[in-house]
Amino acid sequence: MPAAAVQPIPLPPRPAGATPADVEAYAAACLAHLHLAGWSFGWDKTTRRLGCCKMQRQRISLSRYYAEAYATREPEQLWRTLLHELAHALAWVHHQSRGHGAVWKRYCAALGIPGERASVRGIEFEAPRRKARFCLCHSETGEIYRTYTRHPRSSAARLSNCYIPGRKAETLGKLIIKPIAS
Structure with missing residues (x-):
């Protein structure tokens, strides 16, 4: 028996650019559009992961270093990461589901990123080194x-x-x- 087709979830129009201000505005618009009341978006200083969804704090964050590195080179990867984290938020709010299981994959497909994996392999992301103090x-x-x-x-x-x-x-x-x- 074939799997049921996933209903696409409409999203607000994406900005033309991929600057941090564009990402913040788009994330806020998506959170409001997807009825994720109480959820917020922000930046973090991580250098080993691209994004994070903290269910208990109701917060989605992206790495500022990653965003600055990819804003001009690969803006599509930046938008995919944001949608990836939004899929985690939706899976948690509607199904109390964590991780990268079947529920999360359905939300990824509904948000327009079918075949999304738990991690992105092969990206070349050089983390900045902090100066010794x-x-x-x-x-x-x-x-x-x-x-x-x-x-x-x-x-x-x-x-x-x-x-x-x-x-x-x-x-x-x-x-x-x-x-x-x-």
Whole structure:
């Protein structure tokens, strides 16, 4: 017996561009059009995933880094990611269904992205590297052993018992964390 045809869900007209402002406006229009009251859209700072749908918080977010990288190169992938996350929201609101199962796939097809997969393979997305702001260094010589993008939680009391492996005699009790001068 053939599977029942999926009824397409009409969506608002998509903007011509794919700037962050265009994506925000389109996401807000889609949330209102799909009657997802209480849901919101926003940006996040992730670099390892493209988008996210948080059911309990009723929030859809896209990676700002990803959006900036793909806005001009592959805007269609950006729109697909937004629709992918909207399908998660619809599956949750109407069926309490999480994940990439049959219910989610039906909503993907209804939103116009049939054959959508759980992940996108083969995209070339270079995550930006954060600049090091702190370093672990020798208090007397100034030799830097390690750098950090955020301040480590090590206190001075804990650092007094730390040393660099293989260099215990010269580093025990002499390590400090300090900001890197710009």
